Amino acid sequence: MAPSSLQRARPMDTATPAPLARLRQARKHYGATCALDGLDLELHAGQVLALLGPNGAGKTTAISLLLGLHAPDSGTAELFGLPPQAMEARRRTGVMLQTAGIPDTLQVRELVALTCSYYRDPLPVDECLALAGLEDVAGRRYGRLSGGQQRRVQFAMAVCGRPQLLFVDEPTTGLDIDARQRLWQAIRMLAAQGCGVLLTTHYLEEAEALADRVAVIDRGRLLAQGSVEQIRARVSQRRIGCLSVLDPAQVATWPEVHEARTGHGGRLELVASGAETVVRRLLAEDPALTELEVRRAGLADAFLALTARPEHATDRKEAA
Known part of the structure; x- marks a missing residue:
């Protein structure tokens, strides 16, 4: 993967702290359904922000407001300090x-x-193909590609204009491990060169691997935001593993134990x-216990804890 052309992307104005994308007290209803309820969100240059929920x-x-596909009922949406519909933005x-109307033929x-061809200073076509790992299928018709290959074509089309701001909505759905890793590498490289990336994903390990900041929303409201470490720190749970003769069903009844099971290798x-x-x-119940390991909660644990609180456990009818 040759980064030389990407490095010629427009320099970012480091003297200006204004975010590339921003929602301020954004509210949106679809009929009686509240989709966003006063959401505040910011994305800065060189940052990968994972929007989870x-x-x-x-x-x-939230993405549709930032892209100007819908207007907020109240509050504001901005790209580069401009209305999202502005051509310059x-x-x-x-x-x-997640969906794209691309000709199959x-x-x-x-x-x-x-x-x-739609951009003034696009990346070379071959570089776009290389970024998305499409060299071997460049001559194939889009309709003949697998779902994962089509996602990679969509990524290539998204980055060909040297974007300063990139929206990727569930980018690795349908991709195999190698293709996913290659896409992750491309996203990291774009962010390192100053591009702001807004990522939505159901793969929490993907958010943990890529994101500088995480925003967790539910029912249109912001529940938590911060670095991955800050989000993980909000959860007091720990994962404990060991080799023991103790019965997991019995251990599960202990105070402060939320889950107990037999894992890989009989652990x-x-x-x-x-x-x-x-x-x-x-240690008191099994003095012969060995290979004890205590790990803090991961991002997935924190996400589940944040979104499973009683006030967020009711059936959700709001729009995505």
Whole structure:
């Protein structure tokens, strides 16, 4: 993957702290359904922001407001300090949504070349193909590609205009491990060169691997935001593993133990909120216990804890 052409992208104005994209107290209703309820969100240059939430949380609505596909009922949406519909803002933005109306009959190279033609200073077509790992299918018709290959074509089309701001909505759905890793590498490289990336994903390991900041929303409201470390720190749970003769069903009844099971290799694996107390009891109940390991909660644990609170546990009817 040759980064030389990407490095010629427009320099970012480091003296200006204003965000590339911003929602301020954005509200949006679809009939009686509240999709966004006073959402504040910012994305800065060189940052990968993961927007996370369960189905119906408001993620797609937030993106549609930032892209100017819908207008907020109240509050504001801005790209580069401009209305999202402004042509100058759109020229600096790349978009990869979950659905795309792309002609099945055009070849991959033709699609990328056509998209490049819309921009004043696009990336070379071959570089777009390389970024998305499409060299081997460049001559194939889009309709003959697998779902994962089509997602990679959509990514190539999103980055061909050297975007300063990139929206990627569930970018690696349908991709195999190698293709996913290659796409992750391309996103990291774009961010390192100053592009701001707004990522939505259901793969929490993807958010953990890529994001500088995470925003968790539910029912159109912001529940938490910060670095991955800050989000993880909000959860007191720990994962405990060991080799033990103790019965997981019995351990699961202990105070502060939320889950206990037999894992890989016959290990006893626990999720507990009081690690010190639980570890002390484990050692007391089984002095022969070995290979004890205590790990803090991951982003997935934090996400589940944030979105499973009683006030967010009701059936969700809001739009995505």
